[in-house]
Amino acid sequence: MRWSQYFIPTLREDPADAEVISHKLLLRAGVIRQLSAGIYSYLPLGQKIALKVMQILREEMNAIGGQEFYLPALHPAELWQESGRWQAIGDDMFRLKDRKGSDLCLGMTHEEVFTSIARNELRSYKQLPQVWYQIQIKFRDEARPKSGLMRLRTFIMKDAYTFDIDRAGLDVSFAHQREAYKRIFSRCGIQFLIVEASSGAMGGSESNEFMARTPAGEDLIVNCASCGYAANLEKATSRVPTIEDQSGPAGPEEFPTPGVRTIEDLTTFPGGAEASRQIKSLVFVATEGDENRTVLVLMRGDHQLHETKLADGIRATAVRPAHPEEIRDLLGASPGSLGGVGAKEKAKAAKIELKIVADSSLKSRSNMTTGANKDDHHLRGVDIARDIQVDEWLDLRTVESGEGCPRCEIGTLEVFKGMEIGHIFKLGTKYSESMGATVLNQDGRPVPIVMGSYGIGVERIITAAVEQRHDDDGIIWPKSLAPFDVVVTITNIKQDAVREAGEKLYGDLQRAGLDVLLDDRDERAGVKFKDADLIGIPYRITIGKKAPDGIVELFDRQTKANTDVKLSEVVAHVQKLALSCI
RNA sequence: CGGGGCGUAGCACAGCCUGGUAGUGCGCUCGGUUUGGGACCGAGAGGUCGGAGGUUCGAAUCCUCUCGCCCCGACCA
Incomplete structure (x- = not known):
């Protein structure tokens, strides 16, 4: 190709709209141009790069027995109503009507379409396992498209789906995909790590995220350099030294604390307590479908709640902090003076059902200090087992850098930013059951197909490669992706x-x-x-x-x-x- | 969806507060000199100042509405 005839519109200066390095460089190098928020055109260089990524994806999918499909991007609503996601997914899905008024959507993923093919065509366990994939455009009406190709409203994705007769088969398929993913990212010159992740609304039992470390990333990753433990902050745990409490009084003692509103206030208040000897009390409203539940969350004073852990732990689809009025109606006090002691009774009197959950680091603690559910008063000498009716113990704490690794005895955890470049899920039978995809097993009985789902964003690979491979002069493409x-x-x-x-x-x-x-x-x-x-x-x-x-x-x-x-x-x-x- | 910022030539920006000829640098065209890390000189082309409405003798500038883009947060199969 002759540069004099080839379209490579390079820019000397950084475009004003670009913030992250990969975005600036991809624009300056004439790889992409923006059409609208979260919508980009590939210029000739970009198209060549994208094709190289796709070729690697094909080779590695084919190498594990993957069969390439090409499914429609435009889906009838009925399909998504069957799986329940027409309702479950909110504004993230692009929806439209055809001239007859029928509801349609633009596919944000293809579990439904692949499952519909599977249920129509797969009849016997003898046909399994199947490994199906495609490289296709996806649409998501992102609340906030950003960072160039990092968060897009339309993008190319390699999505694969496996169909097995049982869990053991799924485990094998999942492992194959996991290995293929490692090869794909390595071939693309990307440094990555595999983390345990929250499955979220996707459902399923287990999921791994492939994360590329970059300051432009949107996720927080916890990593132990000693043993390689890695997890999304949403899932990460850590070792916290246990605290030996001195014996306290026979029952909680109330004392006035005028003006004390925060954990910090109480640490300096005369007769107060250091943060690790306080119980932080937070009221949340959890939603699950149309149901609202009120939850009192207890944390050690110096620990931070992780809201996703809370939502996952109490099996809610969403949680939000309760409004001050809701809290007052429930416990008769304002934030800053709340506590678990007697909370159930107060809630009962207010005719509100209250669940109390506590972080496991509080287990068997005694002689603690917490709010008295009475403005400007606290209680000391609280023994959690004795004085608070905890319904459920959960891991709710946000892990922080420098804490001990939960898996090995010697390691220290580091928390850093990463971007998700791939995500693999063990779906189980969520879709096959809701959509009726069954095959006959050896006993001649219909059983739901056990599925897995595996995705890689093409633009995410390109972005990660540039984020990790550049210098002051520009992009340093790996040979595998270079145009x-x-x-x-x-x-x-x-x-x-x-x-x-x-x-x-x-x-x-x-x-x-x-x-x-x-x-x-x-x-x-x-x-x-x-x-x-x-x-x-x-x-x-x-x-x-x-x-x-x-x-x-x-x-x-x-x-x-x-x-x-x-x-x-x-x-x-x-x-x-x-x-x-x- | 909440908070903040910005829309002026292909790109980056000034001008707006305090209304009165629309500017600078890069890029582009032509001519000349140059020729190993984003050359120099000269001459040019290029703008409904995001859009609509209003105030005014007069609006890029003031007011109202609206559209778009970016950032922070919420959200994120």
């Missing part, structure tokens, strides 16, 4: 000998099977070097002054090493380099 293998830079096309040497080399490299970009533009050398660095082609061959003497320069984009090579040997040299790994 060209090598760029040949003719420093001055007006010097005939130099230009002709470049033209000849261009042809030679192409005949050697390399994808070559020939920079034959009538520009100064500096401009060409800057552009080549920016768009991140792995190798650059500079045809300059020494060309008439049979010498060219080979520049390695990643290491920035610039070496003289004989013109007669450079083709073989680059060919060897381009074929070596990532």
